[in-house]
Amino acid sequence: MAEEQFEPTIIGFLCNWCAYAGADLAGVSRLQYPPNMRTIRTLCSATVGPHQILKAFQKGADGVFVGG
Amino acid sequence: MLDVGRHPKVNVLAYSEIREFSGQIGDFKVKVLKKARYVDPSRCTACGACAEKCPTKVPNEFNFGLDDRKAIYKDYAQGIPSVYTIDPNNCKVIQGGKCGVCAKVCQAKAVDYEQKDSEVELNVATVIVSTGYELFDATQIPEYGYGKLPNVISSLEMERLLSAGGPTKGHLTRPSTIRFEKRLKELPKLIKKAEKSEDPTEKNKLEEEAKWLEEQTHKHHTATKLGFIQCVGSRDFRFHKYCSSYCCMHSIKEAIIAREHESSTESFIFYMDLRTVGKGFEEYKVRGAKVSGLKYIRGRIAEIMQDEEYNPVVYYEDTEQRKVVGMSLDMVILANACSPSKGISQISTLLGIELDENGFVSTHPNKPLDTSVPGIFTCGCAQGPIDIPESVAQASSAAARAAEVVMTGGLALAV
């Protein structure tokens, strides 16, 4: 039996002014990447505190991406 | 740019040209030609379905022909206004042929092959000329081989190669390799054709070629030994005697970014004076040498040759070592001069503003934003080579002069 491939769920905190805009640009440029990320827009990566990152892991995230 | 596009008080007339101009400070009349886009901008949502399906490929000017665009296109992804445009010279329908694919796939019904150029008349108190510059055409310097040697490129081509949104997605693939890869894709067909027509010599030749190209693309895929040549067309009596101001820093920046992409990159910057006059520039230059392995060589390149593997070889006098040196590189990037924009002479005639001997808009050192016509101001590279921070600052300055006119009806034109 083939092993089921591991598909991680990644929570991405993206700063509205840079990383989120970059993710939009990836879309406009049709750059393809795996659909494992769930993005949360923040107004600045400074908003992302340790509590939020820990919360994500606590709830079962396999990875957290902070882009800013 | 997004802010300008969305600003309620800014009316962007892109893809437009000034046709007629008259009047005086406080009361200028401007006739603007809005060129037909063959797309209704009020309907187009810039979804891009049209460009995806359009069958006509055209070399992409924005990426200097390093890749292709379609006949219905947007200059680049983030462009404002966010509207597609049909290039009438390449669209089959507009050229009288059959196609109509874009109109068919456009669910917003924005495509209009019958659209005509239109004219807009404006009545304004003041005008700002910010027409920018033109990249110096390096084919004028035959000894540098630009346009002939594939791995000798301009500073802006380098910019596109380094861009994540560019033709190579930011990977520094050698332009010769880009060509080889294209040719490699064609070859199997040609080999089959030769097979069919029972031409073994031709087949052999093509197979040899394929083998060589395969080897070459493998061996020289990524450019990691880079030469940056400063003052290409500037500080040169044959072309522009002025200094283009921003190129030294531009080359240093490109070299540092290339190193960020590929840590084995080695860059040599050939210069006359390294002009690092802006805030933080000298520090950046020093960091480039310390952290990014940039080597600065004082010497002007006399000639660029090429070896049999398409590696550019530069010859120069190292003035600090007092000897003539030849150096083989993977790629050479020219720091093209900032030339006056081609349309500036026409605009200056229409507006009646004076140009200096180089073709930039003339200004006085004590009135740096004022042209020779009261109420018409200028900023950015239209008035001479200038880097980004100074250009942004100048834009605000020109806006201040314009505001003085608007808010006082042109009475208080002081400073």
Place this chain on the structure above:
Amino acid sequence: MKDTAKSDVRIGVFVCDCGSNIAGYLEMKELVEYSKTLPNVVFVQENLYTCSEGGINEIKQAIPKHNLNRVVVASCTPRTHEPLFMSACEEAGLNPYLFEMANIRDQCSWVHMRERETGTERAKAQIGMAVAKAARLRELKRIQLNLSHNAVIIGGGVSGMSAAMALGNMGYEVDLVEKEGKLGGLLNDLNMILPSNEPPERLLNDLVARLETNPKVNIHLNSIVSKTEGYVGNYVATISKNGEELKVKCGIIIVALGARVLTPEGLYGYNGKDVITHLELESLLRKGPIQSKNIVMIQCVGSRCAERAYCSRICCMTAVKNALLIKEADPTARITVLYRDMQMYGVELEEMFRKAKQVGVRFVTFDPEKAPVVKDGSVSVYHLRMGKEVSIPCELVVLSTPLIAQEDAPEVSTMLKVPINENGFFLEGHVKLKPLDFATDGVYLCGNARYPSTIREAIGQGLGAASRAAGVLSKDALFTSGIVADINAQTCCGCLGCVAVCPYGAINFFPERGVCQVNKVLCKGCGGCAATCPSSSARLDGFSNEQIYAQIEKALAG
């Protein structure tokens, strides 16, 4: 904390096809059906283009019809379309901050074009997350504030004067504050200005005369701004003159402090007599032609070195200017400029450089590792082109020293809560995009206080700062954004963590109450305070922990 996702929350979800941009790559039916199952969702609508007039009208009609009190649009990016949908909500009588977007195009259908199934899963998650957040959105208000239309400019040099002139001409009341007894700053000490080839008095007198007659400009000489209170639109600046204090209200403040020339004590035998600075040379030249026949100028004295890493931009051109003027007065003078790189950038300067070479000024590069040595009656230097030490006889050595920050720059920086860099020059909001702004609204920057600049550049920057300032002064009222931070005074322990991280100087500490408070006018909604606050007293409305936790939970629920 009270759960705001109450049962009376009624959410409407609008799912956009974007033509085929979304519908071509994701299962729209599945998205619509899934949306219907989400808590608090009472209405779901699929649109061909939600942003079209038709789509906007459908939102506006659905709000009253289905009694919606939250709206979610699943379409493109909020970076371009959020304002449009927010105003649609507002027009339908809903507080615009009760709106949320799910980005299922730019960050979903366009980047997962070959993964229909998993792409649709991601879109579902993003919609679910947006709905979870929407359920916890609160009404937010933009606060309206009146403002003063006056300006205070600190520094009466050429850039400050230019700024004052521009603002005065635009009709704003200006207080121009100069610490010396006369306007003009460094301009007063110069001999001639090139390339305009005129004495500085011409420009200076013209500017001063026009400022003095401008009814909108009040000039304060021998004065400093000793204190400022308030924020954009509503500053009170205290102007002190010989112990007397004058309080003026103003909407903005421009920093035009200028800079001063470094005195090179201990470098190259500087003595102020036969080893002098260019500024000293200029004051000699003002008195008449100089007697020295053999002159050596040395560049980068005290700059581009370990102690002061920056290039001072204007020293090369000053040396070339003075060399040209000396040569013009006495063509037999022998001038040698020892330099590292001649920073003669642009059109005019390169032309000056060329002229200097034409009239016979000699330029010799040196390696900073083998710096020139000034001896009695000569300068010796390792000549890179010849590969050997050479000795140049001279009677006068002129040192090019950099402009350095004003002594009072740190005080002004503290007073206005705007930063300075390691060299004491003021640090602009963004080196490329906001060269004349600070991160803090209402304070602007120009001239040598920012970085050494030419007269042309200083005039330009003065006008530019005026233009940036006019952007505020021309408004009838200021509006805060709805998305700002708030600090719960009940739980704040006054640790000042938020004050330290706020880049906009928007948080004040009130020692008498022991709490911090957000100035909502200055707050840009970055949320740095909320992330730092150990007691969770600081909260960013619209991006609160509760809302983000709800998004995280929803994302990981399925």
